[in-house]
Amino acid sequence: MKKLVIVIIGIFLYTSVIAEDGYRLWLRYNTIDNATLLQQYRLQITSINCAADNDILKAAQQELQTGLSGLLGREIPAQKAVTNGTILMGLPTHLPFIHQLVDDTALARLGEEGFIIRTIRHEGKNVTLITGNKEAGILYGAFHFLRLLQTQQPITSLNISSAPKIHLRLLNHWDNLNRTVERGYAGCSIWDWQRLPGYIDQRYLDYARANASIGINGTVLTNVNANAMILTAPWLQKVAALARVFRPYNIKVYLTARFSAPVEIGKLKTADPLNDQVQKWWKDKADEIYRLIPDFGGFLVKANSEGQPGPQSYQRTHADGANMLADAVAPHGGIVMWRAFVYSSESPEDRFKQAYNEFKPLDGQFRKNVLIQVKNGPIDFQPREPFHPLFGAMPQTPLMMEYQLTQEYTGFATHLVYLGPLFKEILNADTHAKSNNSSVAQIVEGTADNHTLSGMAGVSNIGSDINWTGHPFGQANWYTLGRLAWDNTLTAQQIANEWIRQTFSNKQAFVDTVQKLMLASREIMVNYMTPLGLHHIMGYGHHYGPAPWYNKAPRADWNPVYFHKADSIGIGFNRTATGSNALAQYQPAVQQQFEHMATCPEQFLLWFHHVPWNYKLQSGKTLWETLCIKYYSGVDSVRWMQRSWNGLQRFIDEERFKQVQQLLAIQEQEAVWWRNACVLYFQTFSNKPVPAGYEQPDHTLEYYEELSFPYAPN
């Protein structure tokens, strides 16, 4: 009884005093709040044995110790002996008996990062083995094991084998050298450049741990709108200091390479990729970088896009540019990720088509260590986009996925929007590039076209806010990017479930409600912002709030009006053969899905068709009616989200409960704003009333048109 009292007091004191400020993300390691399970775990886990002769293994051991001690509410020591309940970590080279347990084929399948976790009997003891081919595998295995406990899974009779399906699993930080973050809504950059390299902020370490826990193995530190200064010696020292922190967590650093760097910092007269001096400059620069950072990952490049310099400035191709950089880093094992997000400064052609038109002809022309980094859709991270037509169109070139975690178009750090369903929708899309096995996922994995190199990147939503992402639920998108990059066959629901349990609570009622809320949130956001395939109708510049009326941008394809094309007839962008014919960039089997108004899936309708206001959809309702229904149901759904959340107060800490409650209140106001502004505006074209019974907008269209936000983050 007294022991129980001690345990209870211990648990009470432990769990009640840790601030739930969100800093610990999904790695809270609070003591298991299920007393029975806690007891069972404690019997099965008593110590850690690790041949920790290397930084990665030390990191793994440290994480297990911290995690298990927290979860089990007692000190779990590292020790040399193997006893019942030992977590035994080691490579087959350390623990040769592993070869008796696991055959060579199974081990080989793990590759460089995979792991096996198995409950075994070893030297007469019940032991949990975590092993792999390389230390990184054990690190990931340790985090996986901790996840099992955090999500209160059984740990008896474990027999897990897991290897990542995608090779490069990266974050892209659009962070600038002055600590601002482009499209950042969570404070400023976490990279304290001024005090690097000497001052290593604790956040760097916790960043590395968080990423390792979800298998992210690389990070691009700098904005794709690049600054050449990062390539100069003092800045490389700062980068090297970060690389040093990340290395034990198997995370490589990458940098964005400003194409004109040879001119800007090298003082050359040109940056022509075919120029000897330029090539030499990049080669020397790469050598310099690798002397400081032997495992430097390579470069991410945005070139000849939105004002960024590039090879086309010298009448060279993207391949010329990419290959020059690739050659510079190849001797060191580095890679180049060349972004396909381009659209010509002059061409009046449908933006949808431009990246495909520029890149498809270059298929097969890139060096082996080049990947083309492609956004999930052809425009720019809209609430819904069809998959990018380049997927399946460049079989000879590894294409990597670029998703956006930061909610530039999906609500900043104010809207609860779980992007898992968006990510999966794209991955599950069938490109029909081959007779089978050519889903976007399979192309990105590299299995469709047998590429060794593969990658998935998320544009980071991380900033200096204590909870890293501004909105507590923003963390879930970061988490999901990692999990999907590791295993893209996981469902959004599975991943959401994991995240909820680790971040908040394992209480089933809570998990069920929040899971439902999260899984619905993306479509809800689509409904109150851009239903039925509308896209790119947001505020100019900062992209905050609705501005479907906006037509004053310096180029046509920056204007909302260009994208919705509302007129007295109808609304939507005709991308069929009678319009821009962007559809032709897809395989015929894909075209067929979208090309006819009558059979085009409703959620993509206005992506591909200019639809008359009174056109009857399959439901029997007109387009106009359905547009209103969507907008209004979006707002109603946010109110449902609020009611759902309000019922969860007793399950979690007051701090985060109230944070999300406040943010949902703002989200509701902004959803109403979107709905009202868009319905009022489109109504000026449809000349039809809002269906009976709907609440009327409480402001005029002019009111919405005059709103201005000069200091919205951008």
Place this chain on the structure above:
Amino acid sequence: MKKLVIVIIGIFLYTSVIAEDGYRLWLRYNTIDNATLLQQYRLQITSINCAADNDILKAAQQELQTGLSGLLGREIPAQKAVTNGTILMGLPTHLPFIHQLVDDTALARLGEEGFIIRTIRHEGKNVTLITGNKEAGILYGAFHFLRLLQTQQPITSLNISSAPKIHLRLLNHWDNLNRTVERGYAGCSIWDWQRLPGYIDQRYLDYARANASIGINGTVLTNVNANAMILTAPWLQKVAALARVFRPYNIKVYLTARFSAPVEIGKLKTADPLNDQVQKWWKDKADEIYRLIPDFGGFLVKANSEGQPGPQSYQRTHADGANMLADAVAPHGGIVMWRAFVYSSESPEDRFKQAYNEFKPLDGQFRKNVLIQVKNGPIDFQPREPFHPLFGAMPQTPLMMEYQLTQEYTGFATHLVYLGPLFKEILNADTHAKSNNSSVAQIVEGTADNHTLSGMAGVSNIGSDINWTGHPFGQANWYTLGRLAWDNTLTAQQIANEWIRQTFSNKQAFVDTVQKLMLASREIMVNYMTPLGLHHIMGYGHHYGPAPWYNKAPRADWNPVYFHKADSIGIGFNRTATGSNALAQYQPAVQQQFEHMATCPEQFLLWFHHVPWNYKLQSGKTLWETLCIKYYSGVDSVRWMQRSWNGLQRFIDEERFKQVQQLLAIQEQEAVWWRNACVLYFQTFSNKPVPAGYEQPDHTLEYYEELSFPYAPN
């Protein structure tokens, strides 16, 4: 025994799991680590009784509960009954027996914010009474009581009476609406404008608590380089939301008023303070603000200084401008703080003299609710400045002090510099404006000239960094500003002692060492940056690092060369009658202290004299030799600081120990940089060698001159 085990486990779990990330500042409330003392406190404190019928009292009660529960490692409940060990909080109106204990004079002396804490016997119980005239007093009393426990002071037989000596005790945030912070080195602004007013960040609450704990009762939210947009309706809503959070902590909000706002946002054609429409505009604007924020504090104004608009743009005086704003807020009880930091855009006169020349003639012309806010010295927050000549020169006008907490000129967030000695040095200076009782402190207090209004402000060093100030020791400067504003007779040592105990540890060996380190740190910094009265020789623009050679600024008095005037003869700025005669702005008794080279205190020598290189100081050494000695001893002293700190590892948490250790390493490198650059540069004038035995600079002067930091925070 088992009880002890429980207690030990409780303490272990409690103290070992709280991250020491600096977020909790000096309000950590960790359980008292002295077992004897803990037992004693537990006998003396058993419950809280508070007539908590008002938000301020609720805040006080909440703080006591949280604080005492943490400190005593057990739940200290709020209850209605009075028992032995009750902390009894209430006004005389709630608890009339107080009138028997405290006579009316003593109560009156407390004013609106003072408190009494007394150990009494009440209804047969031993009780600690916390009372005052107003609820704010009880709030401050509660924090004072908590400080006693945090610093492990005895709490039997308490008989404390304390009232603030200065009326307005403010922070000034140089925060911009885009979340950048001018001269901010701790991340970005903590004001999340984008998500205000709907999202109330936990930080706002903890900011309020921290400030209330040191008696700060007001905060100017916006940069003195003002943005008129803050005065528009949507932004006032955001400000009102912050005011709502701060109100229970007795903290008023203030805003900076951009003088041209009537033109910029009011669309008037002028901002002439004598213009009827302009006056009406400000009156209406004030009315609008006070409808939203009934206890709005008022305006802080920087006018006709460094490009800011002001009354002189309309050929009006500072008094005209200040009085117009004062009249607008006076009906609502508001005040205006008008900054004296001006220097003419044309006048070639010694910068030292300009504020005095502009403001002294205006003495007595300001409305009753106007204070003139004066920087501590006549130039700009240098490592050492003589007191500002305006102190004592405007007896008819309340002058308030402006100190700088953010280390713009004193090492950014990288150097450990405790500014307490700097603050005290200024406060203790005797202006000799009267035959006695006219120290700077007495002038700022208002007692010298019998002013009711008085104020002290600190330019904030707070940002989004988790530990608020970037450098852990930066917190001490924030803490000290509050304590000195409450009671300027406290010594820097007393305050440092308090802060160390609350923030780190009560272990005497630790406290003694760190106290010594802190108290020495300011002079050490002076030595390696600007010894002997040198000033303003830092890098241009960002003010990072040394640039005594710099002479390319668009105006002469922005150049380091203007301030040190090094030539083949000597170095220093002649401000005596044979020079700029700035000295004449002081009283004769003050002039005498500085006017003769032979008797001028060494630390101010080059502030007032152009001294030949071979001039022999009182020590017998030449100026040049002494300059070198100072620079070299500064560096050696930083190394002493490092050694001191290294010996303290066992006393505190690893996290902060290492942070400070890393920062001291950077400080040492930067001190060497300052030393080398300055000595090498001044040597080009002195043509003398560095004294024998000193380590030689490892770079050339050209190397230092070519260093460039385009992204240093500024």
